[in-house]
Amino acid sequence: WAIIPVPRRMISSALQAACLQGGYQGGLRRNLSIPEGQRLAQKTFNPRLGIVGGLSVLGTSGIVDPMSEQALVDTIHTEMDSRRAAGQTHLLAFFGNYGVDFSRDHLGVDVSQRVTISNYVGETLDYAAYKGFSDVLVIGHIGKLVKVAQGIMNTHSHYADGRTTILALEAVFAGASRQLARQIYDSLTTDEAVRLLKEQNLLEPVMAAVCEKIEAYMDQRTHGEIPTAAVVFSNAYGVLGLTSRAKEFLALHTKGELR
Known part of the structure; x- marks a missing residue:
């Protein structure tokens, strides 16, 4: 099941x-x-x-409210408008509840002023620059942010995947064998790919390269108008990587010292 x-x-x-x-x-x-x-x-x-034979059960209510993509983006913009009107200048963004729970429970982040962006990274960055936020911090699961490392700004699976493709490529650059790279490429989940990288002591260099690309593409999207940062995590393995400004921006949203 x-x-x-x-x-x-x-x-x-x-x-x-x-x-x-x-x-x-x-x-x-x-x-x-x-x-x-x-x-x-x-x-x-x-x-x-690798989920065969039926549907996975991911929700909690059993009710899906139909909304167009534009309606979802408009909702994100409205939430950002509200934060900005309240005087907030440091934007804290999550894809969904996984990131919220992880950040609150393991990083000590104050998530009360967050914005939930679903898959719309690009639209969020565009609007953050337009509204005059001073910086943006995105905290997300590797399954989402690894797509941003390839310039994919809508992380829904209907648009693009490539999650294990970049992990396999960066593993080769870090010294992985052809056999290991193939195993990573064929992984059904990013957690499985992370496990393989961790076992071969390649996780750190691979994630450093991935985070460098995440930052480059996010900064490119804002045209350098506002600085961006990202924290990449996995529920199974914890924090996997941080972009260069992530610690600085995390401190802006953390109660007390980072856990």
């Missing part, structure tokens, strides 16, 4: 509540199904991630 922790906890809690209400103290067997899951899964990115 492919169900992320939050929905799993919600399912377990619901079953425990039902047992408690009914006075049942025995065991349970859970059978979960999604109608037409196998057919619908073929329209998603799941098969390329």
